Amino acid sequence: EIVLTQSPGTLSLSPGERATLSCRASQSVSSSYLAWYQQKHGQAPRLLIYGASSRATGIPDRFSGSGSGTDFTLTISRLEPEDFAVYYCQQFGSSRPGYSFGQGTKLEIK
Amino acid sequence: QVQLVQSGAEVKKPGSSVKVSCKASGGTFSRYAISWVRQAPGQGLEWMGGIIPIFGTANYAQKFQGRVTSTTDESTSTAYMELSSLRSEDTAVYYCATDFGSGSFYPWGQGTLVTVSS
Numbered sequence: 001e002i003v004l005t006q007s008p009g010t011l012s013l014s015p016g017e018r019a020t021l022s023c024r025a026s027q028s029v030s031s032s033y034l035a036w037y038q039q040k041h042g043q044a045p046r047l048l049i050y051g052a053s054s055r056a057t058g059i060p061d062r063f064s065g066s067g068s069g070t071d072f073t074l075t076i077s078r079l080e081p082e083d084f085a086v087y088y089c090q091q092f093g094s095s096r097p098g099y100s101f102g103q104g105t106k107l108e109i110k
Numbered sequence: 111q112v113q114l115v116q117s118g119a120e121v122k123k124p125g126s127s128v129k130v131s132c133k134a135s136g137g138t139f140s141r142y143a144i145s146w147v148r149q150a151p152g153q154g155l156e157w158m159g160g161i162i163p164i165f166g167t168a169n170y171a172q173k174f175q176g177r178v179t180s181t182t183d184e185s186t187s188t189a190y191m192e193l194s195s196l197r198s199e200d201t202a203v204y205y206c207a208t209d210f211g212s213g214s215f216y217p218w219g220q221g222t223l224v225t226v227s228s
Contacts, residue, residue, distance in 0.1 A: 001172070032213060035214035037215075044220060045205075047214055047215060051212060051214075088154065098171060099213075101156065
């Protein structure tokens with residue numbers, strides 16, 4: 001089973017700042033199958049990035065994803081008030097069918 | 111536009127079972143790979159398992175093997191997740207979500223709160 005570890009656990013920033021969230025895998029993950037989600041309180045997760053770097057439909061271009069192998073990053077270039085939420089990375093393992101999520105990074109207003 | 115609508119909240123006794131439904135609209139149901147993800151109060155997301163309707167095969171996370179069953183009814187475009195031998199730790203919001211081949215989940219159902227309490 002591939003374990004995803006996200007850091008930091010909590011990130012305190014101000015609107016307008018740049019946010020960098022990390023996701024590290026216990027073994028190599030296909031870039032085709034690494035995704036990022038945003039979740040706000042009481043809501044279902046919202047797909048932001050799939051295939052490590054492709055933005056989902058309707059996602060603003062201030063969100064970008066990068067990385068390969070075991071290290072992946074979600075960057076929010078300039079934080080808007082609505083971006084403060086919890087973010088999860090997720091992978092799909094095609095050789096051992098299954099998915100797993102990281103434990104999440106809480107992005108809070110400083 | 112694919113939409114997933116889940117059944118309503120449930121309250122169950124320890125040791126019993128719960129069956130949550132997820133009705134899909136839009137698109138071709140046989141192409142859906144529907145998974146179930148749960149989230150305990152204040153906790154993260156946890157993939158439980160899922161089924162690819164066209165193959166009729168399900169895959170489950172090892173943690174839930176033997177306790178969870180995913181099924182589909184193509185005639186009504188509805189997926190079901192049944193979890194048995196419920197315990198208090200199973201109290202969570204249960205989501206269904208589809209993977210159309212990108213290895214990621216979009217869209218998601220609205221979630222179903224299952225409360226296990228004596």
